[in-house]
Amino acid sequence: MLVTLSFFTAMIVTNDVALISFAPLTLLLFQGSEPRSTIITLVAQTVAANLGSMMTPIGNPQNIYLYSAFELELGEFLTAIAPYGIIGFLASITPCMLIPNTKATLGKAADSKVDTRLALAYGFLFLLALACVGRVVSWELCVLITLIGCLIFDRSVLKHLDYSLLITFACFFIFVGNIKHVQVIASTLQSIVVGREILVSALASQVISNVPAAIMLSGFSSNGIGLLVGTNIGGLGTPVASLASLITLRVYGRSRDAQTGRYLLWFTAINLALLVLFLGLASLLSL
Numbered sequence: 070m071l072v073t074l075s076f077f078t079a080m081i082v083t084n085d086v087a088l089i090s091f092a093p094l095t096l097l098l099f100q101g102s103e104p105r106s107t108i109i110t111l112v113a114q115t116v117a118a119n120l121g122s123m124m125t126p127i128g129n130p131q132n133i134y135l136y137s138a139f140e141l142e143l144g145e146f147l148t149a150i151a152p153y154g155i156i157g158f159l160a161s162i163t164p165c166m167l168i169p170n171t172k173a174t175l176g177k178a179a180d181s182k183v184d185t186r187l188a189l190a191y192g193f194l195f196l197l198a199l200a201c202v203g204r205v206v207s208w209e210l211c212v213l214i215t216l217i218g219c220l221i222f223d224r225s226v227l228k229h230l231d232y233s234l235l236i237t238f239a240c241f242f243i244f245v246g247n248i249k250h251v252q253v254i255a256s257t258l259q260s261i262v263v264g265r266e267i268l269v270s271a272l273a274s275q276v277i278s279n280v281p282a283a284i285m286l287s288g289f290s291s292n293g294i295g296l297l298v299g300t301n302i303g304g305l306g307t308p309v310a311s312l313a314s315l316i317t318l319r320v321y322g323r324s325r326d327a328q329t330g331r332y333l334l335w336f337t338a339i340n341l342a343l344l345v346l347f348l349g350l351a352s353l354l355s356l
Contacts, residue, residue: 071095072162075114076121084122084129084304084313088115092320106168108321108332112339113164115317116305120157122313123150123301127202129313131283131300136202139293149294152354153301153347160343190222241284249288258289266295267302267351271344274303274310298351305344308336 071091079087091114099107122128126136126146136146194215201211219226249255262269266286273282279300286296304311308318314336322329 071098071110072113072117072165076117076158076161079118079122080125080128083127084118084311085316087118087122088313088316088320091118092317096320096324103169103171104326104328104331105335106171108328108335109164109168111317111321111332112336113161115314115336116164116339116343117158117161118313119301119304119311120154120161123157123304124154127199129301129304129311130280132297133202134280135283135287135293135297135300138287139291141293141297145294146297149298150301153298153350156347156350160346164339187222190218194218237281241281244285246288255289262286262289263292266290266292267299267355268348270296270299271303271306271348274300275306276309278309279303279311302344302347302351305340305347307340308333310340314340 071094075087075091078090082090092111095110095114096107099110119129123132124147126132126141126143135141197206197211197214200206201208248258270279270282270286273286277285282303283296283300287293290296304313308314318329318332318336321327321332
């Protein structure tokens with residue numbers, strides 16, 4: 070159930086948010102359980118969030134960017150990504166078979182209250198963001214209304230934004246734009262990327278993460294679908310391949326009695342196996 074929730078929720082609220090929501094819940098539910106149960110569940114949830122998020126244009130940052138940058142049609146997007154999503158769901162729940170058949174001890178949750186006014190405000194802004202991705206509303210209007218909404222309802226949130234990440238993305242755009250004007254470098258990168266978009270973007274994601282890989286490589290190829298598939302597959306593999314994977318690792322690492330080394334072994338084994346599987350699937354589908 071936890072893995073399935075992560076898979077389908079990521080389609081709507083992104084893989085990062087799905088794991089921020091469900092990874093702590095897993096740690097709460099598995100308090101006092103055998104460590105392997107917690108570790109495998111968290112790894113499977115991470116895989117599920119990364120693979121489930123590929124199914125929609127709003128599922129993760131690289132999808133949002135590539136869908137907009139290459140002006141992809143929804144039908145074109147779904148046709149290209151559906152086979153990977155279907156196999157991805159089966160692949161994400163398969164590791165659950167490795168969980169020991171032991172009873173979990175339910176932990177106690179602290180009482181909390183929902184701010185209805187704030188929930189409604191953010192619900193509206195979320196729908197506005199969906200309309201923006203669907204090209205119903207311009208991004209300028211979406212940004213303006215979101216900023217005004219935050220200032221009115223929750224101005225403190227503006228203090229906690231990851232501005233360094235936003236600046237990093239801006240620098241990537243500047244970097245790619247500049248590199249495209251250096252003929253020797255641009256032609257070399259194009260010769261490497263063109264025709265190998267899926268493989269190159271998947272491998273680049275292992276080192277620089279899939280969102281920066283999507284931004285960087287988009288300047289040297291016109292094959293948006295290839296980059297879309299490659300960067301989504303590339304979310305598997307190393308912990309740095311996807312920001313969502315690092316979120317789960319960070320949440321688990323801060324938990325009591327965390328066995329980070331053991332977690333990384335399970336994570337690497339499962340993710341590398343799935344990375345090879347999906348690259349093989351991509352090769353078959355491209356024949």
